[in-house]
Amino acid sequence: MKTSIATVCLSGTLEEKMQACATAGFDGIEVFEADLVVSPSSPAEIKALADRLGLTLDLYQPFRDFEGVEEAQFQDNLRRLEAKFQLMQELGMDLVLVPSNAGTATVNDDAVVADQLRRAAELAQRYDVRIAYEALAWGRFVNTYWHSWELVEAADHPNLGVCLDSFHILSRDDDPARITDIPADKIFFVQLADAPDLGMDLLPWSRHHRVFPGEGSFDMVGFMAKLTETGYDGPLSLEIFNDVFRETDPVLTAADGLRSLRWIQQGARGRVTEAAAARVELATMPKIDPVETIDHVEISTDSPDECGALLGALGFRFAGQHRRKAPQLFVADGVKVVLSPTQSGGTSIASVAVQVADSAKAFARARALGAPLVSRPVTADEVRLPGVFSPGGTQLFFVDEQAASWPTEFGSDPDKLAQHSATMRLDHLNVPEAWDHFGASVLFTLAMLRMEPLEAQNVASPRGLVHSQVLESPQGGIRWNFNRVPRTYTDRAGQPVRYPGHIALAVDDLEQRAREATSAGLTVLPIPSNYYADLKARFGLDDATVTRWQELGILYDRNADGEFLHLYSETIGGLFFELVQRVGAYNDYGPGNAAVRLAAQQQHEQLTRAFGG
Template sequence: MRRDGSAAGEWVVFQAADAFRLFTGIDPDPDAERMFAHLAEVSVSDPEEGMRKSIATVSLSGPLTGKLPAAADAGFDGVEIFEADLLSSPPAPEEIRARAADLGLNIDLFQPFRDFEAVPSDILGRNLRRAEHKFAVMERLGADLLLVCSSVSPDTIADDGLAAEQLRLLAGRAAEHGIRVAYEALAWGRHVDDYRHAWRIVELADHPALGVCLDSFHILSRGSDPAGIEEIPAEKIFFLQLADAPYLSMDVLQWSRHYRCFPGQGAFDVAGLVGHVLRAGYRGPLSLEVFNDIFRQADAGRTARDAMRSLIALEESVSTRLGPEAAGLVPPPAPVVPTGFAFAELATPDTGRLSGLLTALGFARTGGHPTKPVELWEQDQARILLNTGDPDSPTGPALSAIGLETPDPAGSVKRAESLLAPVLPRRRGPREAPLDAIAAPDGTALFFCRTARPDHPSWTDDFTEVPSDPVPSAGITHIDHVALTQPWHYFDEASLFYRSVLGLRPDESLELADPYGLLRSRAVAGPDGAVRVALNVAYVGARPGAPQIPWQHVALGSRDIVATARRLRAAGDLLLPIPVNYYDDLEARHDLGAERHRTLRELGLLYDRDDHGEFLHLYTRTTGHVFFEIVQRVGDYRGYGAVNAPVRLAAQHTGSD
């Protein structure tokens, strides 16, 4: 549909008026005719362009004048204007309307109008006076849809007939201004807290300018069955608001006000709900309304892009479920799930701090790049790059890039671009292999690689072989996983990024005890476990008065971790010391036999098990911001040894104090 209100707008008017005649058996009255005519200005979805996408200004940080360009730059078609944003904005409603139009944004909704229905007559009079003022503001703003929340006022009466009567009166007043009213059941509404109840009142009111607003948080947080949405006529679903959230045991109002997130970042089945709404025939905007303390402090442009990414991924999820029924949805290119790690790149001022450790780990320096200050270190299928391109960097060694094996590098980039992942510009020599990279939310570069394959140039061919002494293998075979510490306000963004852009599957979020607070962690992995990434974020600083230490690490898989550990012990003081108290507790938790327990104590190995197998691991001391973990998975163990993380964190803090 076009925004200019031409053929698309005319079709909307025809459909709305025709539906009114069909369901009522009468012609629309003048108020309804004005309301239908106003619909010609409303932007609706073009099946070839996907469903329209909108975002509530409350979801973004900063002033309204900054939120509008952030939404437009991210590709949104419209916005919901949150009343508090307008009230605190210096520009008049007419100026906001003009600014939105200049940016190509439709004002899809004005919200919220609270505590209106089912009240005594004296209060009703005051409420109608208040509504008339809001209608005048909306006309100046160019908004034609008002969100009315179910009342939480102690003055409201538990009387559906009275609520319907008063909402019908409100809708009639609204229609005189070319405005419609969308009634929404708040999950904490005093008498109306369920969308089915809200619909019964709207149905009883029976006014063409009155419909329902469906909100995924209010529906799913209460555990309501969204299948009933399909019983609501499409023309009565005036608006759809979307938000996800983690499952929390707390007051629903506080849950809503502080912990909503974008679809795909929480635990709700938002895609399932949207599927029901589309099967009901809704073709209006997919709009995000997210109250979140972190988003309200983050950069508005970045949050808006993350929000748009969530809607693109949501369209894909819904399209997959609905198949041919997914009218109006345009999914992005299919994900190209990485099949392994090609390399991990460490940025370091010099190679001296890491070359000895890598040699002790069994790595050999096998190549140097002819045009870049990068060394290649290899052992079996595990590859580490040392990049000394910034010798003045004060941060010391840090994990700066990850190479991901992919069956289709070009397809991986196309997928990433469609989900708004920034493609990194790259200087490439005339004979160097193509190697595209994107930036992860924390700034880590992700390279898409085809290593030593006949059908694609290999990045390893760019390195010139260098003479070096043979290094006996330490039994390390591959990179098992990488752990990246995220800035605290990027954690949810990172979780969605790796799931949507790379097609990795997220595990449950964990909170791990740290001597100075809590560490939040969430792993994402491919279906076969060939690629695993642990995303961590510390809630508090590493210690009072000191900056947070953003530790990152590379976990290397070993075929015989006991032999690897003995070699590292013999090489010197390289391993993180583990307290003897850990092993006393381990013996209490697991009966592994006296000899095995002695070996674990002697070598500083940690142990875990799940229903699928066992896990043995150890850690090197931290160099700069980086340390190595050596792991061996026995059977089909699927975790990361999270039960041992508090012991590791305490030992690392002790070593850094």
């Protein structure tokens, strides 16, 4: 389907927004009136710019406070509306959005409202303009999409139709099922917006917290499926009011928005039957099976000796250095870590390689989701791993059966590496994301690997609230935790501090592993004694067990499904490791312990700096 986006979604001037939309690959835009009013460009110049950029001008919006008023007020509203029709002719536009009256409506009479809408449509017809009537979720008398359709149907004019907005429908918990009862040719426009479940009033929720489809809590794919069943084949447009989007690079925001439109169309294809007429209009992307295995993780570090020693203490063995480059391979049972030395930049997860059936198809899917390709030159006798950049900058590579021989470049036999006892496994990854691309990174990974989101959580850190979103593959083979870092994540002196990411490794006997690792030189993050006093009280644990865990730095959680024991290494640059033991069917991550860890890490960093450690 044709893609569009409202200029209100982006930061910058109208001209900059239009350039960003064209660069991202949108087909058209909605012109938000406030953007045009403050623009130095004339309507004719905006039209010419759109033509040069290859953008259509799909919708002029909004024309507020129109219907449901006394006759004298209505006549003045018609005067205002006619002026907008004349402006639209200069822009070369033929569709205007009229939202239901939320401010000046005084007449709660459907017959009067329908008559006023019909008279507006008659005026629009004289200018070859159409009106898309939209029910605002907070409209005074009209606040549901079905009510807006009943009024449009009663008005019965070819120049009048409805605009369906997913936020206004889903934020009220309205059932979109009846959308299929609206004739497709009377759905003049569709606006898409998701939102997190914040439990707040509709108006501030809408004005500040909308997000792109797939980044919130609404069933956007279900909404899109119902829309497809109507036969609608017009523009799919994003209308996102979001404070973060208004401050970030419009090119990046536009690219993230287009990705969400491709994702929602692909999702809808799986929900509707092939008989649905509009299904063929939905954008497609190469289909892959849900990804269940991480092949290896690459760590970039300016402290390779320190990182190598940490890996050794955790039980990894050095498996070889790349025959042509500096990276080294470390292996522990089935877990493979590539250590890539750098001159600067600290320590972080640089890339993640996942196992797929067909790397070319996976790469094509990533490109369809708008991911830039990673260029890593290789020689003729080296394995080429296709890869892309995620929105947050982490590189994602695809390893199929043909590429599985890559460890030979480090002098290792892949067949022997596959023969292991599996006493250590990759449990999950925890990756920090900046506030301006957190949602985009989550959506890209979810869509790319076909993962499922768990319920999001907020974790209190000493430097602000951290929003955490876990994605899991259907069979639990991959767990990937994204943390949205507070905007001002600084130390007490106000200097920027890197929020640490980490790699979690699952073991069968954490106490035994902890003793072995500390004997081998592992520095375990010290946990405050207050935590263990509280632990004993909460779970009724015996003194001997709590004392052992405190000595080893082990944290604990328990629920109806089982138990969870884990400990953290010290942080090197921006990365640390976690050892975990899951008992029974426990599938959580120790709720509450993350806040303890963040506070302990800050305390440990301060002590280390103070004593020059």
